[in-house]
Amino acid sequence: MMNKKLKEQILICSFCGTPEGEVDFLVEGDEAYICDNCVARASDIVKENVFKDIYGLTFNLQKPKDIKRMLDEYIIGQDLAKQTVAVAVYNHYKRINTKHDESDVEIEKSNILLVGPTGTGKTLIAKTMARLLNVPFAIADATVLTEAGYVGEDVENILVRLFQAAEYDVDRAEMGIIYIDEIDKIARKEGNPSITRDVSGEGVQQALLKILEGTKANIPPKGGRKHPEQPLVTIDTSNILFICGGAFQGLEEIIQKRVSGGSIGFVRNIKTKVEDSHLFTMTLPEDLLKYGFIPEIIGRLPVISPLEELSGKAMLSILSDPKNALIKQYQKLLELEGVHLEFTSQALKEIVKEAKTRKTGARALRSILENTMLKIMYEVPSMDNVDTCIITDEVIRKKIKPIYKLLRKSA
Numbered sequence: 001m002m003n004k005k006l007k008e009q010i011l012i013c014s015f016c017g018t019p020e021g022e023v024d025f026l027v028e029g030d031e032a033y034i035c036d037n038c039v040a041r042a043s044d045i046v047k048e049n050v051f052k053d054i055y056g057l058t059f060n061l062q063k064p065k066d067i068k069r070m071l072d073e074y075i076i077g078q079d080l081a082k083q084t085v086a087v088a089v090y091n092h093y094k095r096i097n098t099k100h101d102e103s104d105v106e107i108e109k110s111n112i113l114l115v116g117p118t119g120t121g122k123t124l125i126a127k128t129m130a131r132l133l134n135v136p137f138a139i140a141d142a143t144v145l146t147e148a149g150y151v152g153e154d155v156e157n158i159l160v161r162l163f164q165a166a167e168y169d170v171d172r173a174e175m176g177i178i179y180i181d182e183i184d185k186i187a188r189k190e191g192n193p194s195i196t197r198d199v200s201g202e203g204v205q206q207a208l209l210k211i212l213e214g215t216k217a218n219i220p221p222k223g224g225r226k227h228p229e230q231p232l233v234t235i236d237t238s239n240i241l242f243i244c245g246g247a248f249q250g251l252e253e254i255i256q257k258r259v260s261g262g263s264i265g266f267v268r269n270i271k272t273k274v275e276d277s278h279l280f281t282m283t284l285p286e287d288l289l290k291y292g293f294i295p296e297i298i299g300r301l302p303v304i305s306p307l308e309e310l311s312g313k314a315m316l317s318i319l320s321d322p323k324n325a326l327i328k329q330y331q332k333l334l335e336l337e338g339v340h341l342e343f344t345s346q347a348l349k350e351i352v353k354e355a356k357t358r359k360t361g362a363r364a365l366r367s368i369l370e371n372t373m374l375k376i377m378y379e380v381p382s383m384d385n386v387d388t389c390i391i392t393d394e395v396i397r398k399k400i401k402p403i404y405k406l407l408r409k410s411a
Contacts (some may be wrong), residue, residue, distance in 0.1 A: 001108035011026055011033055011147065011214075012033065013026060013033055013034055013037075013038055014029075014032040014033050014034060015034055015035070015036055015038045016035060016037065018035055018037070020033075021152060021332075022066045022320075023035040023036055023037060024036045024164075027039065027123060037356040039297060061090065061093050061133070062090075062132075064083070064086040064087045064090045065086075067085075067086035067089060067132070068082050068083055068086040070132050070277075071085075071086065071125065071128060071129070071132075071326065073322065073323050074124070074128045074323055074324055075121050075124055075125060075128060075318040076120050076121075076123075076314050076318045076322060077308070077310065077311075077314040077317075078120065078125070078304065078307050078308065079123060080281070080305070081114065081116075081121075081305045081306065081307045083111060084112070084303060085114075085125055085126075085129060085243075085305060088110050088112050088303045088305075089129055089133070089241065090111060091107070091110060091131075092109065092241050095107040095108075095110075096106075096175070096239050098223060108302075109213070109214065109238070109239075109241075110302050110303050110307060111212055111242040111243070111244070111300055111302070111303065112239065112241075112242070112243045112244070112299050112301070112303045113149055113183070113244050113245070113301040113303065113304045113305065114126075114243065114244065114245035114246075114307060115245075115246065115248050115251070115280050115283055115304060115305070115306050115307065116245075116247070116248075116280055116281060116306055116307025116308065116309070117247055117307070117309045117361060118247045118361055118363065119310070119361015119362045119363040119364065120307040120308065120309060120310055120361050120362070121307060121361075122181075122245035122246075122307060122396055123139065123179060123181060124154060124362075125243075126139075126177065126179035126243045126245070127139075127179070127293050129177065129243075130176070130177045130200030133177075135172070135175055135176050135177055136162055136165040136166035136172055136173055136175070136176035136177070137162075137165060137176060137177050137178075137179070138158065138161035138164075138165045138176065138177075138178050138179070139161075139178075139179045139180075140157075140158040140161065140178065140179070140180050140181065141180075141181050141182055141203065142180050142181065142182045142183045142185055142186050142244075142246075143185045143186075143191045144273075145158075145186070145204045152209075154187070155204060155207040155208055155211065156211070156217050156219050157219075158180070158211070159173075159178075159211065159217055159219050159235050159237065159240075160220065160222075161178075162176045162178055162222070162235075162240065163219065163221065163233065163235060164221075168221065170233065170234075170235065171288050173235055173240075174235060174236050174237075174238075174239050175239055176240055176241075177240070177241045177242075177243060178240060178241070178242050178243070179242075179243045179244075179245065180208075180242065180243070180244045180245070180402055181245055181246070182245075182246055182247075183244040183245060183246040184246030184248045184251075184291070184302070185246070186201050186202075186204045186205055187201065187291050187292025187293055188201045188202040188205075188292040188293075198372035201292070203295060204295075205293065205294050205297045206294070206296075208297060208300075208326070209296050209297060209300060210237075211237045211240075211242075212237075212242050212297070212300040212301070213237075213300050214236070214239075215236075215237055215238075215327065216234050216235070216236050216237075217234070217235050217237060218232040218233070218234050219233055219234075219235055220231060220232060220233075221233050223239045228235050237247065242301075244301060245348065246276055248280075249290065250291070251279075251283065251287060251288075251291050252279040252280070253303055254287050254290050254291060255279040255280075255282050255283060255284075255287050256279060258284075258286070258287065259279075259282065278306070278308050278309070280308070281306045281307035281308070282308070283304050283306055285298045285304075288304075309361070310361050310362060312352050312353075312356060315352040315355060315356070315362070315365060316348055316349070316352055317382045318365060319351065319352070319365060320343075320348070320367075324388065326366060326369050327341075327343055327348075327369075330369065330373055330377075333377065334376075334377075334380060337380055339380055339386050339387065339388065339389055340387065340388045340389070341388075341389050341391070342388060342389070342390045343390075343391045344390065344391065344392050344393065346392065346393035347381070347392050347393045347395065347396055347405060349369065349393070350393040350396040350397055351365060351368050351369065351372075351396055352365070354368055354396065354397075355368055368396070371394055372391065372395060376389060376402060383404070385406045385407050386404050386405070386406060386407070387405050387406060387407045388404070388405035389402050389403070390402055390403040390404075390405070391405055
């Protein structure tokens with residue numbers, strides 16, 4: 001009887017069953033108890049659900065290593081850029097979650113600037129990231145943007161595209177990613193303040209400031225210019241991640257000059273070594289300032305990630321290794337016609353060789369393949385007896401017909 005009473009006096013958590021002596025404290029309720037560990041877990045669950053209710057979060061945010069691993073399946077090389085973007089994206093969405101935390105530490109938004117030659121994967125990284133996270137994604141071309149009221153496209157029209165990509169769901173749009181391409185084209189000339197009105201350069205930079213940092217913008221749902229009688233939708237850009245990219249031609253010379261200190265003579269040897277190691281990896285905010293960006297816009301793009309020019313080896317991998325590799329896409333298309341498509345190793349090397357001469361990175365690979373495959377894709381659907389189509393290096397170089405292997409006739 002005594003043991004029974006003693007047993008009844010030992011309090012346990014009604015949720016996890018942990019005895020009172022193994023936790024910091026128990027909170028007594030109506031015929032139930034809850035320990036401090038379960039309170040903390042319940043608090044996290046409530047925060048997560050509030051976060052989902054407010055922002056429409058429909059994805060499980062992966063850790064940076066996992067994000068990088070997923071990007072590796074689609075993007076060859078550019079490890080530094082993928083790591084930088086993975087960390088920045090992870091911190092961005094964790095930052096949104098901490099807005100419901102009562103901590104007095106406020107984490108600022110970290111928009112990303114991708115710097116590198118054309119065709120190195122800047123747009124692909126942004127697009128793949130948005131697809132993996134299952135968030136709305138929109139692309140804008142900075143070269144067509146102008147200040148509001150001038151001929152061209154208003155900066156706020158970028159938000160219209162995201163709103164439309166979110167299927168007109170404001171909450172989802174406010175969690176999206178916007179990629180602004182050719183951002184280097186809005187640099188002011190000579191890096192000095194304009195005397196005349198620069199509506200497509202410095203003027204666009206000024207117009208971008210607010211939406212990059214976070215503002216409530218009123219946009220026309222279907223785009224176009226605003227007018228007084230038009231219904232508007234309010235989009236808060238505070239939680240929209242902006243990724244900007246550009247080739248930044250001429251930036252290398254600015255970095256080179258800074259690194260060499262403008263000296264001559266024996267420093268030329270050092271300059272050559274720096275050039276070989278790719279100068280974009282040494283980009284600093286002061287270089288962007290000299291390039292023609294205003295200090296405020298640089299401050300709103302705190303994460304600078306360089307991309308390197310693609311090597312021949314990387315181009316070979318791009319052709320056939322990623323999940324969405326160009327060769328795999330064409331093989332799938334011909335497979336739907338019952339035809340097996342093969343590329344010889346020499347054919348792949350010939351494609352890369354020609355692409356290198358065009359100096360447009362991975363874009364050249366697609367262009368060469370499309371030109372090569374056009375006639376084949378036109379003729380094969382009408383050929384009933386083809387089993388295999390083989391692309392050799394001569395098909396690429398001399399534009400001759402591929403080798404067709406016919407189906408064996410049954411006896």
